[in-house]
Amino acid sequence: MKNTIVLKKVSVSFNKKKILNNISFSTSPNHPLCIIGRGSSGKSTLLKSIIGLVELNNGEILINNISTRDKNIKNIFRSFGVVFQKDALFDSLTVWENIMFKSLNKLRKEILIDKTIEILSKVGLDKDDVFLYPSELSGGMRKRVAIARAISHSPEYLILDEPTAGLDPIKTNVIFEIIRKLTQNSKITLIVVTSDMRGALKYFKKVVVLEKSLLHWKGSTKEIKKKPTSHIRSLLGKLC
Numbered sequence: 001m002k003n004t005i006v007l008k009k010v011s012v013s014f015n016k017k018k019i020l021n022n023i024s025f026s027t028s029p030n031h032p033l034c035i036i037g038r039g040s041s042g043k044s045t046l047l048k049s050i051i052g053l054v055e056l057n058n059g060e061i062l063i064n065n066i067s068t069r070d071k072n073i074k075n076i077f078r079s080f081g082v083v084f085q086k087d088a089l090f091d092s093l094t095v096w097e098n099i100m101f102k103s104l105n106k107l108r109k110e111i112l113i114d115k116t117i118e119i120l121s122k123v124g125l126d127k128d129d130v131f132l133y134p135s136e137l138s139g140g141m142r143k144r145v146a147i148a149r150a151i152s153h154s155p156e157y158l159i160l161d162e163p164t165a166g167l168d169p170i171k172t173n174v175i176f177e178i179i180r181k182l183t184q185n186s187k188i189t190l191i192v193v194t195s196d197m198r199g200a201l202k203y204f205k206k207v208v209v210l211e212k213s214l215l216h217w218k219g220s221t222k223e224i225k226k227k228p229t230s231h232i233r234s235l236l237g238k239l240c
Helices: 043-050 073-077 095-099 109-122 139-150 169-184 197-203 230-236
Strands: 005-014 017-027 033-036 058-063 080-083 157-161 189-193 206-211 214-220
Touching (some): 017 043, 017 189, 017 206, 033 043, 043 157, 080 139, 095 139, 109 139, 109 169, 139 157, 139 169, 157 169, 169 197, 206 230, 214 230
Parallel strands (some): 017 214, 033 189, 033 206, 080 157, 157 189
Antiparallel strands (some): 005 017, 005 058
């Protein structure tokens, strides 16, 4: 199937400490995948491995059947959209400049602003927000701008690291609804890391659970709601 991401026995170590140990799973369009787990379980490192920011010690990652070690992978990575855990917006740039950062010297300002307004509408923001700076945005607005930047080039893959971190339940639901609509209306292959267990159960079809650098469990949201292990029962608590 096109636009698949496949991990085969992936292991990553830093200073001889195992961060990821023998991780295997796959995902594809129409099957939004959520990665959950306690702090320091390896979730963010896993995402960084997929997008080529962390080198593997063992195993292989295939994106659309091309290994991340292949010299041609750079062409695949251009079709990725990424939201980092702390948004990584440029404080000195306005909203439109942040979103259109890759095209700032390629198209006229008027064209880029029009494109920004169109993209902002997809994440629940409007033209009045175009000229604001990150310092003028609320936490929820910053998250939406980060997502808008990630989808500005119509990516085939979308990787989100804690897109709702620090938000209240209402804003969290807004962000997850935006993500769901984006994947419903396109063929994006989506992987999200989240600490929001309620959101994981409500908005995603597939779940991977990491624990102490290992893949503890993987399966459908329906299956995980049955709390198949004591660790999962501890993670989910009384949510279901």
